[in-house]
Amino acid sequence: MAFQILINIFIAIIWMFLQNNYTAVSFVVGYVVGILILLILRRFLTFDFYMTRVWAIIKLIILFIKQLILANIDMVKIVLAPKLKNKPGIIAVPTKLETEWEITLLACLISLTPGTISMDFSDDNKTIYIHAVDAQNKEDEIEQIQETFVRAIMEVTK
Amino acid sequence: MNVSEIVEFIGVFLILIGSIMAVISAIGIVRLPDVYTRSHSGTKSSTLAVLLTLTGAFIFFWGSQSFASVRLLLGIVFVFLTAPVAGHLISRAAYRANVKTSDLTVEDELGDAIRAYEEEGTGEHEEDKKE
Numbered sequence: 001m002a003f004q005i006l007i008n009i010f011i012a013i014i015w016m017f018l019q020n021n022y023t024a025v026s027f028v029v030g031y032v033v034g035i036l037i038l039l040i041l042r043r044f045l046t047f048d049f050y051m052t053r054v055w056a057i058i059k060l061i062i063l064f065i066k067q068l069i070l071a072n073i074d075m076v077k078i079v080l081a082p083k084l085k086n087k088p089g090i091i092a093v094p095t096k097l098e099t100e101w102e103i104t105l106l107a108c109l110i111s112l113t114p115g116t117i118s119m120d121f122s123d124d125n126k127t128i129y130i131h132a133v134d135a136q137n138k139e140d141e142i143e144q145i146q147e148t149f150v151r152a153i154m155e156v157t158k
Numbered sequence: 159m160n161v162s163e164i165v166e167f168i169g170v171f172l173i174l175i176g177s178i179m180a181v182i183s184a185i186g187i188v189r190l191p192d193v194y195t196r197s198h199s200g201t202k203s204s205t206l207a208v209l210l211t212l213t214g215a216f217i218f219f220w221g222s223q224s225f226a227s228v229r230l231l232l233g234i235v236f237v238f239l240t241a242p243v244a245g246h247l248i249s250r251a252a253y254r255a256n257v258k259t260s261d262l263t264v265e266d267e268l269g270d271a272i273r274a275y276e277e278e279g280t281g282e283h284e285e286d287k288k289e
Contacts (some may be wrong), residue, residue: 068209071202075203106244107242111201111202111245117198119250120250133195
């Protein structure tokens with residue numbers, strides 16, 4: 001992926017030299033041209049086209065902001081309720097993610113999503129222990145949210 | 159009402175919502191029963207409060223003085239990166255220091271894991287040595 005970005009920047013610089021016009025606008029135009037060239041030449045590259053991954057990152061950010069807003073609406077409901085009815089609990093969630101980078105990202109996403117905060121990892125990094133603010137009826141829902149996050153992260157890192 | 163006033167209004171509105179979120183976060187820290195539920199309130203609500211306030215300030219200066227402050231955007235990014243890690247570490251340290259939880263229902267999945275490890279091992283946690 002980094003190699004493709006370097007090729008793209010190189011094409012943009014070549015474009016600036018060909019235009020004899022060294023401005024940011026010319027660089028952006030050259031970058032777009034480079035994206036088109038890489039899209040045409042993608043079957044000769046060993047990786048798949050890197051813009052799909054950039055698109056996956058953008059989708060992950062949008063999902064994350066949506067979950068953050070939902071989390072806060074949830075928090076407001078719990079905090080401002082006249083009686084505290086929530087039953088907190090600690091739940092073990094198994095993950096399929098492998099590298100430490102992915103697991104860190106997942107833990108950060110869990111901490112900022114509705115009703116959960118990541119507390120601890122097991123030794124073999126296969127399980128994340130999360131603290132749920134309302135554990136009585138939410139386990140399936142939480143697992144489902146975790147699955148969407150795990151799938152979005154795996155789309156980014158493949 | 160011209161365009162720059164509308165943009166300023168959006169910024170001011172975001173700052174208002176952000177400060178309301180900060181107040182709700184503080185109420186949550188006072189009301190909730192134990193460390194772990196308090197860290198929920200402290201992590202999520204105050205992250206969104208800081209995010210909304212900084213975004214509002216960015217939009218306000220952009221609309222009123224047409225000055226795009228990159229430092230505010232960097233501040234948003236750094237708060238986003240560090241707040242969940244702080245919440246994670248505080249609740250983890252509290253659990254390792256045997257801070258009691260309030261009225262838990264399915265509490266024991268982490269506790270069971272640690273106890274099972276201690277019974278078969280030497281009592282020293284692998285995770286503590288790794289840190």
